Amino acid sequence: MAIIQSLISWLHIKRMTQIDLFRKYPVDVQMETNYKLLKKARDTEWGKKYDFASIFSITDFQNRIPLSDYESLTEDITRLRKNEQNILWPSEIKWFAKSSGTTNDKSKYIPVSREALEDCHFKGGKDLIALFSAQRPEYELFKGKTLGLGGSHQINDFNNESYYGDLSAVLIQNLPFWAEFMRTPNLEIALMDEWESKIEKMAHVTMKENVTSIAGVPSWTLVLMKRILELSGKKDLTETWPNLEVFVHGGVSFEPYREQFKKLFPSDKMSYMETYNASEGFFAIQDDLNTHDMLLMLDYGIFYEFIPMEEFGKENPKVLSIGDVEIGKNYAIVISTNAGLWRYIIGDTVKFTSLYPHKIVITGRTKHFINAFGEELIIENAEQSIKIACEKTHAQIREYTAAPVYMTESSKGAHEWLFEFSEQPSNIDYFMEVLDNALKSVNSDYEAKRYRNMSLEFPKCTIIPEGIFYKWLKEKGKLGGQHKIPRLANHREYVDELITLKNNSVK
Secondary structure, rough: OOOHHHHHHHHHHHOOOOOOOOOOOHHHHHHHHHHHHHOOOOHHHHHHHOOOOOOHOHHHHHOOHHHHHHHHHHHHHHHHHHHOOOOOOOOOHHHHHHHEOOOOOOOOEEEEEEHHHHHHHHHHHHHHHHHHHHHOOOHHHHHHHEOOOOOEEEEEOOOOEEEEOHHHHHHHHHHHHHHHHHHOOOHHHHHHOOOHHHHHHHHHHHHHOOOOEEEEHHHHHHHHHHHHHHHOOOHHHHOOOOOOOOEEOOOOOHHHHHHHHHOOOOOOOOOEEEEEEEOEEEEEEEEOOOOOEEOOOOOOOOEEOOOOOOOOOOOOOOOOOOHHHHOOOEEEEEEEOOOOOEEEEEEEEEEEEEEEEEOEEEEOOOOOEEEEOOOOOOOHHHHHHHHHHHHHOOOOOOOOEEEEEEOOOOOEEEEEEEEEEEOOOOOHHHHHHHHHHHHHHHHHHHHHHHHHHHEEEEEEEEEEOOHHHHHHHOOOOOOOOOOOOEEEOOOOHHHHHHHHHHHHHHO
């Protein structure tokens, strides 16, 4: 074990030197990435169509290749799923990460190349350990196992030689054989399709292991943790896993869940580390456990561009590369990847908190917001304000969503918030008052619309009984770590469905 630990430490030190390189020289590293991507793909269909061989600058790149999204790439991706090759990327594409992003019915099938696996996703996993070890050198992750709460995969409906599944399942299926000895549960359980049976089996198996780290989406991890406590009869999970050191999370904001996790793991040695790992690529890692921003990883075979949100939706929006971004501005991310996504708008928005190194926080989604009355409310505003309301009223929220209440001839507009509390505030009116004032403090557009109730009335609150959000996801066939409650929507589809489900459950 000592020899293995020494080898790992040496590899981590070597990698930290490389990370420091792109921290200092982000523009050069990104320019090199762009060049390598174009050179690699110049003989693909897209490479010939847009003449990648004659692109010699970022300006040429942006002028030649159009912005894309999943809808514009659907035809090419469908061909890939039918086992046609060399369309977007030269190496074989036989794996697809199935992603809905939200609970929308339409699924996306994101191509995953061998390069994307090795040089992006797996590299991100290794860097996560390196960055954690650099901050907590006394910890001993490798003396136990990692509990991974992933999805499932299956053969797709086009060709027996290509496969799709949740990203986590695609990664698990492609891990080297030796990695199986370092994780729990085994593949048979980890790749089960039926989510509720999987949780039950995972609980029985993992509670007996020496778990030193956990990786997963907070909401679904909580479901597993609480089931383990029910089965074990333990007071908290430090009794089940005394050597547990870190929970690696991503997918949704951790803030609504932080206090619940602290109660489950009441230990000073427990750390929480955020990653930004999507179906399209591994983008960022929290490199300082004392702050909540993440280091943008610039040498994973991904070339980044950023659309200022005031430009988003325009016919020819202004698009910036890494050297032109500014701190504090909201940007939509555009990526070109080593799986053949070219100038692809992934739908996430971020703000830079630092330059040199370039560090980000996720602020929301380009399509998940409320702007029915010009208030431009984004997820970042909601998360900040809910945190304040919870702190002031000693409440804890398990799930939430919000949507507009539309104006009528006799009434003004408003927002309706649906909350499932794990600890309900003693005074819900005061909770909503704090939330409303906090939203005003973080969003000037919201504040203007709320001024004297001119455009927006005081927000409405509907308390959702425990289990309704879960039941809603289950009815849609969306149980699992890759599926998330849509926090904000500019329509009432989700809210009305949840309210109907709530009313039917109490009849």
